[in-house]
Amino acid sequence: MWALATRLGLRSWLGWRRGFTSKADPQGSGRVTAEVIEHLERLALVDFGSQEAVARLEKAIAFADRLRAVDTDGVEPMESVLEDRCLYLRSDSVVEGNCAEELLQNAHQVVEEYFVAPPGNISLPKQDEQEPFSDN
Amino acid sequence: MTSRTERRGVSAALKQGQITPTELCQKCLSLIKKTKFLNAYITVSEEVALKQAEESEKRYKKGRSLGDLDGIPIAVKDNFSTSGIETTCASNMLKGYVPPYNATVVQKLLDQGAVLMGKTNLDEFAMGSGSTDGAFGPVKNPWSYSKQYREKRKQKPHGEKEDSDWLITGGSSGGSAAAVAAFTCFAALGSDTGGSTRNPAAHCGVVGFKPSYGLVSRHGLIPLVNSMDVPGILTRCVDDAAIVLGMLAGHDPKDSTTIQDPVKPFTLPTLTDVSKLCIGIPKEYLAPELSGEVRSFWSKAANLFESEGAKVIEVSLPHTSYSIVCYHVLCTSEVASNMARFDGLEYGHRCDINVSTEAMYAATRREGFNDVVRGRILAGNFFLLKENYENYFIKAQKVRRLIANDFVKVFNSGVDVLLTPTTLRGAAPYLEFIKEDNRTRSAEDDIFTQAVNMAGLPAVSVPVALSNLGLPIGLQFIGRAFCDQQLLKIAKWFEKQVQFPVIQLQELMDDGSSISEIEKLASVSLKH
Numbered sequence: 001m002w003a004l005a006t007r008l009g010l011r012s013w014l015g016w017r018r019g020f021t022s023k024a025d026p027q028g029s030g031r032v033t034a035e036v037i038e039h040l041e042r043l044a045l046v047d048f049g050s051q052e053a054v055a056r057l058e059k060a061i062a063f064a065d066r067l068r069a070v071d072t073d074g075v076e077p078m079e080s081v082l083e084d085r086c087l088y089l090r091s092d093s094v095v096e097g098n099c100a101e102e103l104l105q106n107a108h109q110v111v112e113e114y115f116v117a118p119p120g121n122i123s124l125p126k127q128d129e130q131e132p133f134s135d136n
Numbered sequence: 137m138t139s140r141t142e143r144r145g146v147s148a149a150l151k152q153g154q155i156t157p158t159e160l161c162q163k164c165l166s167l168i169k170k171t172k173f174l175n176a177y178i179t180v181s182e183e184v185a186l187k188q189a190e191e192s193e194k195r196y197k198k199g200r201s202l203g204d205l206d207g208i209p210i211a212v213k214d215n216f217s218t219s220g221i222e223t224t225c226a227s228n229m230l231k232g233y234v235p236p237y238n239a240t241v242v243q244k245l246l247d248q249g250a251v252l253m254g255k256t257n258l259d260e261f262a263m264g265s266g267s268t269d270g271a272f273g274p275v276k277n278p279w280s281y282s283k284q285y286r287e288k289r290k291q292k293p294h295g296e297k298e299d300s301d302w303l304i305t306g307g308s309s310g311g312s313a314a315a316v317a318a319f320t321c322f323a324a325l326g327s328d329t330g331g332s333t334r335n336p337a338a339h340c341g342v343v344g345f346k347p348s349y350g351l352v353s354r355h356g357l358i359p360l361v362n363s364m365d366v367p368g369i370l371t372r373c374v375d376d377a378a379i380v381l382g383m384l385a386g387h388d389p390k391d392s393t394t395i396q397d398p399v400k401p402f403t404l405p406t407l408t409d410v411s412k413l414c415i416g417i418p419k420e421y422l423a424p425e426l427s428g429e430v431r432s433f434w435s436k437a438a439n440l441f442e443s444e445g446a447k448v449i450e451v452s453l454p455h456t457s458y459s460i461v462c463y464h465v466l467c468t469s470e471v472a473s474n475m476a477r478f479d480g481l482e483y484g485h486r487c488d489i490n491v492s493t494e495a496m497y498a499a500t501r502r503e504g505f506n507d508v509v510r511g512r513i514l515a516g517n518f519f520l521l522k523e524n525y526e527n528y529f530i531k532a533q534k535v536r537r538l539i540a541n542d543f544v545k546v547f548n549s550g551v552d553v554l555l556t557p558t559t560l561r562g563a564a565p566y567l568e569f570i571k572e573d574n575r576t577r578s579a580e581d582d583i584f585t586q587a588v589n590m591a592g593l594p595a596v597s598v599p600v601a602l603s604n605l606g607l608p609i610g611l612q613f614i615g616r617a618f619c620d621q622q623l624l625k626i627a628k629w630f631e632k633q634v635q636f637p638v639i640q641l642q643e644l645m646d647d648g649s650s651i652s653e654i655e656k657l658a659s660v661s662l663k664h
Contacts, residue, residue: 032518036518039521040514040517040518040521041498041514042494043517043521044472044513044514044517045479045494045497045498045501046498046501046502046505046510046513046514047498047502047510048510048514049502049507049510053507053510053511053514056511056573056575057511057514057515057518059575060464060468060511060515060518060575061515061518063461063464063579064461064464064465064515064519064528064532066458066461067458067461067462067465067528067531067532067535068527068531069458070455070458070531070534070535070538072531072534072535072538075534075537075538076534076537077530077533077534077536077537078533078534078536078537078540079363079533080363080393081349081350081363081540081590081591081592081617082349082350082393082395082592085350085395087392087393088387088389088392088394088396089392090389090392099236102236103236103482105234105236106233106234106236106482106483106484107481107482107483107486108480108486109486115481115482117481117493117496118489118490118491118492118493118495118496119491119492119493120492120493120494122491122492122493122494122495123492123494124492124494124495124498
């Protein structure tokens, strides 16, 4: 039951992606095109899920655009407030470990001492492709 | 109510046998049960706490207590890893996740004999300024049920609980702030990335301290923004915060961003003469949205220092108005990276899809994260795209340097400490707060607090007074990097001057518990 519901959920999510149209948002920058959406969803492996989420991203970008007004000529980027100090490096000696069993306990699918992952190198279907999911 | 100057230290009481750790633990557990409606705790570790209390009691009987925190109930925000105790970050992604190790700061507290009451509620993954967006529901501000607030609203304190208009705690460490404010513990750990410790502290009338970046270990704190996160400390008075800081500060080999300078526990000296101090008032913090009341308290505080002989001057932090924008870009970018670890394979939630790793990751993350988290991940990924990297991420890093330099210039000109508001106004009713989305609210509410995180400076919010509505207002002191002790010294002096009132919680007094017992808990700190 649960697996079926999840598949349906995924299907409706993909359906949304297929049916998406970019609407101009008066507060937005119009930069979040369908292409950008698809690209971001694949990079982040997190979906927008709704038109509202796209609108929120547009607003976030418009907000960030305010930085353009700042004059940063000749200014170096700052990565850390501790940039003037040396990062501590501890000596390369093994002082802990051997806790495979403990670590494996938190995973859902485990076989012996392996985490089980589904097959890799399969891209998410593109917007206009049929979903290739077979019944599990 | 007992005034603060008459309080007895609970540490002293434990040492003298006036109360045992088990009794103290049980009192706090009972208070947690009575205040369950606040939703401050996600997990109450009752068995663990009683066992720790028992061990503490044995130590006291042998005269071998570990120190000021031995037997003292504490709470920890649920984004700190606690061995054997579920750690969820208030997210579906980590429901059921039990870490196999303690965060360094948690371990340090436990090594001092502290008794862990439980894990407190927060905004999901510490993203938010209300503690309203977690998977376990919002946290209610104890002041919603205080006599002080209800009298102002002309509500019968003993009447039907009018619950629809309850107030938020602020966030994201709202659970910790509420836990401390409601006397269920003496100190709580929060985290502070953009103000997440100081904001709820101000709204809940407690002390919220953010140490200098690099002073306290982040190992075990589930990261949000690696270059800004710090563990925060919430207590009912500044002295207690100093005691906790003394135990937590110091280099941790497991966190290479902790400085290596030696740090020793310290007793906070009492400042009596402020005439040698120079207090800076940043003029750009006089925001138009600042409420008249907060502005007035800010002004009175400045006058107080001046009247006691301190030099109070106006200073300028010119890039203040860009600070929140810069924070927004850097925060979402680092979040996009930090949240990538949640893929369902090694820990946390995993969906049922097994077609491909990508499909599994995508569905797991959709099910596990709420809208706020997903929104930030997507925004962060946008700013990190090749075509945007220079114009957004690098640009924000450059602006960060300008902001940090603003502070350096001000402190180099002889200012010891900056005095600013913590929040724009008092705690808002939940129904009002949720009218705007999380990002908008965070941008509004973090306005006075996030620049401090970008510069890595220490800062503390101290409760000042009650507003016209009977709600706490806090003011913020910002110190020089690694001058945390001096900052707390000044905050302690100020706290003594303002004598912030103790919250009167009718709920706790209604069921016949002896008032003196509640008073005892209400008015004590760890030490005199």
